[in-house]
Amino acid sequence: MSRSGWITVAACALVLLALDVLLPRVLNPYYATIVIRIGIAVIAAVSLQLVNGFTGQFSIGHAGFMAVGAYVSAAFSVYVGAGWLEAFAAVLPGPLARVAYYPMALAAGGVAAAVAGLVVGIPALRLRGDYLAIATLGFAEVIRIAILNVDAVGGARGFSVAAADHPGADLRFEGFGTVYAVALVTIVVISRLVYSSGGLSFRAVREDEVAAASIGVPATRVKVEAFVVASFFAGVAGALFAHSEGYVHTNSFAFLRSFELVVFVVLGGLGSITGAVLAAAVLTAAPELLRGLGEWRMVLYSLLLIVTMLVRPQGLLGTRELGFDWLRRRLG
């Protein structure tokens, strides 16, 4: 990365830290929650875009990996991390202690989800099309029901991300600097992955798996790679979800959530990172913005989806990117 690239990254980090500290003080918590949810939806949608949009594998089980990330990081925080955070908080001011601690909790969730992605991906990605879709859906449900049977994370009662024996450790966060920093990292990593020369193999597999294999692209390996990277970021999104909500329940990761993520990706345009970002942001905010309509709000929401797909069957942005040339020049 060039010098100006590093300066941009450092500037972004500073702005985000400032936002993290300042915005919760001035912004109404209701709006803050929605802004955080948008950030998390962006991370999950962009990561799914790698699998569904760029590698052409139709996965409808992404919420399962969010669940793994959410529960593993929550359990890590409650049973292990709370003590560490308390130790950090003793020597550092609150926000900094959390900035020091969160990467560990997020990594725990991300790595666990990546491992789950590897275990699921190796057998599942030998399937194609509809069969793969059904297999991913099945795995996501298996994960969810397995979690439901683990008593240490609350089972059917849900799991509160709070450690009663460490009163000095506030595991929840309200600032969205953390979320948006992770979102930025996700976007940069995945765009550099798919728009690099090595990333051509993802798109080669998407366009024609047999042709790609004939010129030496290891198709299954490429697919598993995409799946593992996507699972990692889904796990991180899940970890952020658990820590911002403060309470996780397996109902939040049922197949409807997976489906919602697929809608983000398809509506944004299969093969467009900025499209996924745009769709995730608009569709996460929409149910709240439409509250004024009372019981008609979900009807309008659904109509919005139908009309968009009729008018733009290729998604909002198709396979194009919005203003990415500029960002890539800066970071490259």
Next chain:
Amino acid sequence: MHGRWRVGLALAMALAVAACGREQTSGAGATGPIRVGHFASLTGDTATFGRSTDNGIRMKIEEVNARGGVLGRPLELVTEDDRSITEEARTTAQKLVQRDEVVALLGEVASSRSLAAAPEAQRARIPMISPASTNPRVTQVGDYVFRACFIDPFQGAVMAKFARETIGAKRVAILFDFKQDYSVGLADFFRKTFQSMGGEIVADERYTSGDIEFRAQLTKIRGTRPDAIFVPGYYTEAGLIAKQARELGITVPLLGGDGWDSTRTLEIGGSAVEGDFFSNHYAADSDSALVREFVEKYRAKYGEVPDAMAVLGYDAAGILVDALARAGTTDGPKLRDAIAATKDYPGVSGTISMDPQRNARKDAVVIEIKDGGFHYKQTVPAF
């Protein structure tokens, strides 16, 4: 480039200003209506729960307004739908507290959604009364969280008392759903109470929600010759268990909890559930004047017999109105203290007092299944 930066910055600031500038003055004001928030599952998996509680609450609020409101001000109910989604329960609670500036929150029925939303009420120091979340952990979130129903352990104890004292059972078998927190809780407290009253648990069998075959457990139970069988599950399995028990020649009564409170129990169980009993929050055919009046008014307004959720919604709103009048203010901490001090409030679901853990202490009723319908059997007082 710089021009674009400036435009972006200006946009961001405009957004921030717009977002912060939306502060209204209503809840704290002294003249306008007092806003009460209700977050409920009006759509989604458990839509019937939310619709029933909303009907009950709306009826109470209209009654109070017809009498001139409370503290000289009318009440205004703001209901938000959480689509039966856990995290949306939290957003709706935040929306009601922050944007509508409600003085108190009513909701939710599902314990998981109450657990997700309760920290927001606690943090904003706005009292929250859940009409029907029976899981003990809900009110443990903080001292601003209350409930208008009894908790799972109480029902287990009620049925143990009923079995021992009314039926005169000495030997009881238990068949519970070990994957449902609810069922495990009821079974635990039934066991404890029944044994402390000198009874004997002769069999302790288990099943899982979704099972359809219970003959193995029932055959074992039959061998122990119990006087009654306690089945603290939900209506689908309870109906099937009753059917299979009768097929195996077991004639002793089956006992259940409020999970049986559904017409589906009668549809699935048919003649097999005749003569069985279960505990509930209220009985529609009770001889109490309060219940009769409520049922009549509800039927006239909504065209159906109120279920337990409607009653609990009505009582949750009633507790709040009662506390508002006693507090003399809409101030969160003072209102909280008033709700905590609720004593002998005459609710439709019984006379309600708040215990120190912020759970409603009140009587339970036992319902008998007779002639293909639910009939009031007796009241088991709080203890």
